[in-house]
Amino acid sequence: MTLFGLLKLGECRLLPRVAEDLLPKKLFDETVAEILLSPCDAEEILARQALLAAFLEPKRQEALRTALQALLELERAHAKLCRAEQPLERFFLHARLLRAYLKACRALQTLGDCGPRGQRLAKEITAQAELETVEEILSSMEKELAPLQRFSLSVVDKVWLTADAPKTYAQRFGEAADALGLPTPAPRELGLPLTAELSQGVLQLHPHQGAALERLREACPTLDIPALTQLIPQFRFCFAICDLVEKARARNIPHCFPVLSSTPRFTAEGLYDISLLATDCPRIVPNDLYFTPGERFFFLTGANGGGKTSYLRAVGVNLLLLLAGCPVFARHAVGYPFSALLTHFPSDERFSSQGRLDEEKARVKELLSHGEEQTLVLLNETFSGADEATGCDLAIQTAKRIQERGWFGLFVTHFHRVREEDFLLLNTETGENHARTFRILRDFGLRSSFANTILKKYGLDEAALQRRG
Amino acid sequence: MNNLLFPGQGARAVLSKDLLYHLSADRALEVLCPDLHRREALWKELSAPAADPAEITLRQEILQDFLKDPLLLSDLSDLLERFCALRASHEQQRREEARAAGKGNEANAKQLLESTALTLKRCLLFLQAMGEILEKASPVSRGLTALRERMRALTTPTAFAELVQLCATLESFPARGFVDQSFCLNDEGQICGAFLVSHRDLQITDPTLITKKGWFRRREEPTAGPTGCLDVTAFFRPNSTREALLATPLWDLAKQLSGYAQALFEEFCPYQSTLTFYEGALDYCRCLTEKGVSFCFPSVNETATEFCELRDLFLLSRARNGGEVIPYRLSAAKDTQIAVFGANGSGKTVFLRAVGTAQLLFQAGLPIPAREATMTVRSGLFSQFSEAEKELADAEKTGRFEQEAREIAEMLEALAPGALVLLNETFQTTAYGEGAQGLLPILRYFASHGIGYLLVSHLRDLEEPLAREGVAILHTAKGYQLQRIP
Numbered sequence: 001m002t003l004f005g006l007l008k009l010g011e012c013r014l015l016p017r018v019a020e021d022l023l024p025k026k027l028f029d030e031t032v033a034e035i036l037l038s039p040c041d042a043e044e045i046l047a048r049q050a051l052l053a054a055f056l057e058p059k060r061q062e063a064l065r066t067a068l069q070a071l072l073e074l075e076r077a078h079a080k081l082c083r084a085e086q087p088l089e090r091f092f093l094h095a096r097l098l099r100a101y102l103k104a105c106r107a108l109q110t111l112g113d114c115g116p117r118g119q120r121l122a123k124e125i126t127a128q129a130e131l132e133t134v135e136e137i138l139s140s141m142e143k144e145l146a147p148l149q150r151f152s153l154s155v156v157d158k159v160w161l162t163a164d165a166p167k168t169y170a171q172r173f174g175e176a177a178d179a180l181g182l183p184t185p186a187p188r189e190l191g192l193p194l195t196a197e198l199s200q201g202v203l204q205l206h207p208h209q210g211a212a213l214e215r216l217r218e219a220c221p222t223l224d225i226p227a228l229t230q231l232i233p234q235f236r237f238c239f240a241i242c243d244l245v246e247k248a249r250a251r252n253i254p255h256c257f258p259v260l261s262s263t264p265r266f267t268a269e270g271l272y273d274i275s276l277l278a279t280d281c282p283r284i285v286p287n288d289l290y291f292t293p294g295e296r297f298f299f300l301t302g303a304n305g306g307g308k309t310s311y312l313r314a315v316g317v318n319l320l321l322l323l324a325g326c327p328v329f330a331r332h333a334v335g336y337p338f339s340a341l342l343t344h345f346p347s348d349e350r351f352s353s354q355g356r357l358d359e360e361k362a363r364v365k366e367l368l369s370h371g372e373e374q375t376l377v378l379l380n381e382t383f384s385g386a387d388e389a390t391g392c393d394l395a396i397q398t399a400k401r402i403q404e405r406g407w408f409g410l411f412v413t414h415f416h417r418v419r420e421e422d423f424l425l426l427n428t429e430t431g432e433n434h435a436r437t438f439r440i441l442r443d444f445g446l447r448s449s450f451a452n453t454i455l456k457k458y459g460l461d462e463a464a465l466q467r468r469g
Numbered sequence: 470m471n472n473l474l475f476p477g478q479g480a481r482a483v484l485s486k487d488l489l490y491h492l493s494a495d496r497a498l499e500v501l502c503p504d505l506h507r508r509e510a511l512w513k514e515l516s517a518p519a520a521d522p523a524e525i526t527l528r529q530e531i532l533q534d535f536l537k538d539p540l541l542l543s544d545l546s547d548l549l550e551r552f553c554a555l556r557a558s559h560e561q562q563r564r565e566e567a568r569a570a571g572k573g574n575e576a577n578a579k580q581l582l583e584s585t586a587l588t589l590k591r592c593l594l595f596l597q598a599m600g601e602i603l604e605k606a607s608p609v610s611r612g613l614t615a616l617r618e619r620m621r622a623l624t625t626p627t628a629f630a631e632l633v634q635l636c637a638t639l640e641s642f643p644a645r646g647f648v649d650q651s652f653c654l655n656d657e658g659q660i661c662g663a664f665l666v667s668h669r670d671l672q673i674t675d676p677t678l679i680t681k682k683g684w685f686r687r688r689e690e691p692t693a694g695p696t697g698c699l700d701v702t703a704f705f706r707p708n709s710t711r712e713a714l715l716a717t718p719l720w721d722l723a724k725q726l727s728g729y730a731q732a733l734f735e736e737f738c739p740y741q742s743t744l745t746f747y748e749g750a751l752d753y754c755r756c757l758t759e760k761g762v763s764f765c766f767p768s769v770n771e772t773a774t775e776f777c778e779l780r781d782l783f784l785l786s787r788a789r790n791g792g793e794v795i796p797y798r799l800s801a802a803k804d805t806q807i808a809v810f811g812a813n814g815s816g817k818t819v820f821l822r823a824v825g826t827a828q829l830l831f832q833a834g835l836p837i838p839a840r841e842a843t844m845t846v847r848s849g850l851f852s853q854f855s856e857a858e859k860e861l862a863d864a865e866k867t868g869r870f871e872q873e874a875r876e877i878a879e880m881l882e883a884l885a886p887g888a889l890v891l892l893n894e895t896f897q898t899t900a901y902g903e904g905a906q907g908l909l910p911i912l913r914y915f916a917s918h919g920i921g922y923l924l925v926s927h928l929r930d931l932e933e934p935l936a937r938e939g940v941a942i943l944h945t946a947k948g949y950q951l952q953r954i955p
Contacts, residue, residue, distance in 0.1 A: 089658035092656060093657055099656075152649060155649070161705075162672075162673055164672055166666050168665060170718075173632065176631045177632065183732060189662075190659075190662060192663075193660075194659065201699050
């Protein structure tokens with residue numbers, strides 16, 4: 001069976017470092033992180049957006065959860081059958097597998113109204129799953145298995161095994177007690193494995209059924225269970241995103257499906273750093289995002305604890321979500337399917353042979369070698385381990401290299417000398433009595449002229465015109 | 470105690486903390502009901518009497534049945550005592566069952582099943598005996614009739630006899646008897662159920678028996694027998710797996726039977742303490758009879774209370790015969806307020822106590838020492854009796870007057886319309902003029918909130934204002950009598 005699946009999964013192109021820097025484990029488990037590190041093209045993004053929009057609809061959620069449960073049951077049934085040792089046990093488990101298979105396939109067939117991916121999956125199942133044949137075989141197997149489900153042992157000097165299964169004392173007591181209004185508790189489920197001898201003995205008592213079951217097993221089409229169970233992580237991913245949206249909704253954080261842009265940009269109104277949902281942060285403050293074709297790179301400076309890193313993470317997490325076809329957490333957003341996202345956050349000071357600065361320089365060099373044509377880079381206090389003059393020079397050099405390549409970038413720094421250079425600036429807002437508002441605002445700087453800023457915004461400054469060729 | 474003879478689920482009257490002490494009910498009961506357990510049962514009900522007329526009349530009817538037929542009560546009581554002893558040994562059995570469960574020992578499991586089957590059988594036979602006692606007695610009260618119907622529903626159907634018979638079958642496993650078990654498999658081919666079956670229901674013939682044919686003796690080869698059976702002795706040797714498999718149905722059946730016995734114990738054991746209450750009530754009635762005191766079961770009246778020849782219970786407990794105690798007569802609407810004035814030692818407190826005790830006894834479903842009576846049901850009974858200064862009082866809250874004021878304040882928090890308040894010389898612990906001034910608004914509050922009161926007082930300043938407001942004023946007269954002042 002060949003199934004396209006709900007998600008077209010590509011290679012994990014982003015560096016694992018990105019997940020460490022941006023995705024808290026409390027909110028994003030390994031499966032989800034792995035998918036988020038595999039950015040999609042525009043077509044896949046749109047397909048996933050339609051799929052996730054269906055997942056987010058309450059009236060569809062039950063059918064989708066039923067489908068996931070059915071797939072998990074199929075996975076369990078398959079695993080048990082692979083482990084089975086006794087022939088009798090194998091017959092029962094085979095029937096159970098067929099039952100689980102039918103249930104899973106029928107549940108997947110109901111996804112026809114879950115966007116183009118759901119429709120495609122439903123059609124593939126109908127065309128390839130051979131459901132009628134499997135149903136017939138199952139029905140016959142169940143008929144043959146029925147008499148094998150009861151047997152009795154009579155123990156005196158010898159031990160006799162018989163197919164006879166008379167009314168039990170428990171049933172007789174139960175009937176009498178019911179008539180008198182005395183409650184009988186439900187019998188406990190034992191779940192004891194059948195020994196090889198008993199299994200053989202029961203089959204010996206029912207030679208015709210045994211032979212018939214063997215024939216049915218051989219006649220059963222080969223079921224491609226892995227083709228179905230491979231959908232499980234995809235379903236889990238979709239539900240994980242739904243759960244994230246629910247968590248955000250509980251904190252009055254809106255979400256939206258970003259509009260895809262054909263030109264490189266990433267803008268948003270009221271963007272949230274949802275990684276703060278993994279902490280007990282009482283208030284998450286939204287901010288706007290300003291990456292346009294003419295304004296690709298910003299330095300972000302400002303007071304300690306003013307929300308700079310949070311802003312950086314908001315950009316990173318939401319871009320990852322956009323690239324995975326997921327909703328982003330903003331009132332409105334427009335984005336381009338960037339081909340790469342690179343991050344450089346401070347790491348622990350455990351440098352083997354080199355000092356911190358050398359290690360950082362090496363990391364940055366290596367980082368910049370990974371970028372592709374349309375890349376967004378996030379740098380968080382890079383080179384802060386150096387003295388101010390050196391660190392600032394390195395920061396400015398790095399920023400220029402990023403700009404030369406036409407990449408997008410955001411560099412959080414405490415080196416205020418960068419404000420004297422000709423870079424776009426963002427700053428933390430300070431309220432009354434120097435209170436932190438956690439708002440990040442455009443900062444047009446002392447040296448920057450208003451006109452130049454406007455030219456840059458529309459890609460009419462010298463650097464942008466040169467890039468046009 | 471919630472059962473057919475003692476519903477106990479209806480509303481309870483609220484009592485003030487020291488009411489029973491103020492009424493000397495404890496001292497009276499010590500004499501009128503000497504048996505400790507029975508007295509405790511009475512005390513328990515007097516401490517939380519019913520406020521539901523239906524419950525009161527139900528108890529009265531049952532008590533009247535027992536008064537007519539004391540043997541019925543003693544037979545039921547004896548039977549239930551032994552039934553409860555059976556329960557105790559069953560509990561012990563369950564503890565052992567819990568300890569031994571899962572140890573997979575077939576012999577232990579058989580033993581437990583045998584003893585549980587025996588316990589259940591005895592349980593059923595006790596109930597059969599109880600039904601027979603009730604049939605023979607022909608009670609008329611609703612409670613006992615309902616109990617008799619319950620016993621009929623339980624012991625008459627054929628299912629009851631079947632249950633007894635099944636228990637008898639399992640009471641003993643012969644040492645070399647069959648132990649036959651049936652198993653079922655779940656949809657994974659695992660054993661999901663294991664059950665004991667009767668060997669008589671299984672058709673097994675050993676096909677290896679030697680048969681004689683003509684001159685030749687032919688030994689049949691071992692094959693599946695006539696009902697499809699197979700000799701699996703060779704590969705079903707005794708080991709821990711086999712022990713566990715064969716013991717499981719026995720444990721499970723024992724647990725099932727234990728569950729039935731437990732359900733019956735839970736339903737019927739509570740009747741033992743109920744009957745202890747009625748035994749206490751019968752002792753009380755017997756004592757009154759021996760003293761030549763008339764007693765009656767007051768009928769419920771929504772609007773008025775009337776007594777004819779009501780006597781104080783405490784004085785009766787001390788007297789050799791009822792004639793030594795002065796009877797009272799009273800007729801008052803439900804929300805009537807009464808104030809009694811008179812000389813010291815003229816019987817005011819005795820009157821108050823007699824009325825209060827009668828109300829308590831009535832709401833506990835017990836007869837009162839009066840020739841006839843109709844009474845209203847009260848939502849609560851409260852008392853405030855002038856007392857000695859409490860020891861260990863707070864430094865800031867000393868003084869008897871303050872003590873009384875605190876008690877009245879606490880009482881006000883708990884009072885609801887329909888309650889009855891008994892006040893004995895309240896606020897006489899300060900200057901009488903002040904006491905009267907302070908008490909009058911409180912009395913008016915009672916009246917305006919549908920709370921009846923009976924006040925015994927020397928605060929004469931209250932007499933006129935209370936009379937103007939329609940309170941019944943009584944004065945004690947010669948011979949401990951009471952006269953209504955127009």
